Amino acid sequence: MRSFFTSFGISLLIVAAPLSAQEIVTTPIEEIPLDELIGQLTTTPIEEEEEFLTTSSEAVILDVANGTGGELRILDKLTGQVADLSLIEGETATLGFLSVTLNECRYPIDNPSGDAFIQILVQDTKQNTPLFSGWMLASAPALNAMDHPRYDVWALRCITS
Numbered sequence: 001m002r003s004f005f006t007s008f009g010i011s012l013l014i015v016a017a018p019l020s021a022q023e024i025v026t027t028p029i030e031e032i033p034l035d036e037l038i039g040q041l042t043t044t045p046i047e048e049e050e051e052f053l054t055t056s057s058e059a060v061i062l063d064v065a066n067g068t069g070g071e072l073r074i075l076d077k078l079t080g081q082v083a084d085l086s087l088i089e090g091e092t093a094t095l096g097f098l099s100v101t102l103n104e105c106r107y108p109i110d111n112p113s114g115d116a117f118i119q120i121l122v123q124d125t126k127q128n129t130p131l132f133s134g135w136m137l138a139s140a141p142a143l144n145a146m147d148h149p150r151y152d153v154w155a156l157r158c159i160t161s
Contacts, residue, residue, distance in 0.1 A: 065106065068088055068161070114139070
């Protein structure tokens with residue numbers, strides 16, 4: 001045991017010796033003129049950035065229709081099991097200790113198979129507590145995802161007929 005502490009002490013000295021030999025030079029901020037500091041901190045935008053900042057962008061408004069139901073995918077991260085659920089509006093399905101209620105499904109009129117906006121409520125049946133309530137987008141599942149250690153839920157598509 002004594003040899004361990006001796007070798008540890010020697011290795012500590014070997015590592016610490018070069019660190020103590022380094023010279024650290026500091027310059028007090030008062031010695032640098034204020035105008036020089038401001039010149040270093042401010043930048044002038046290039047013309048392309050100015051155009052980008054001055055152009056106004058408008059929100060895209062999609063014409064949407066309500067579907068009769070929607071399809072969801074649920075992943076059990078513990079077992080690796082994947083289940084697809086087809087629910088009509090207002091219907092509730094139970095998988096494990098999850099209870100999933102589909103409240104509404106909307107899709108773009110221009111491209112019905114292109115995207116889906118699904119409003120769901122996910123509850124824990126053991127504790128009777130809501131785990132997620134909100135809209136999920138099929139094209140961007142990470143935008144408003146359910147954060148749960150065991151389950152992942154994704155919106156897939158709306159049922160249109």
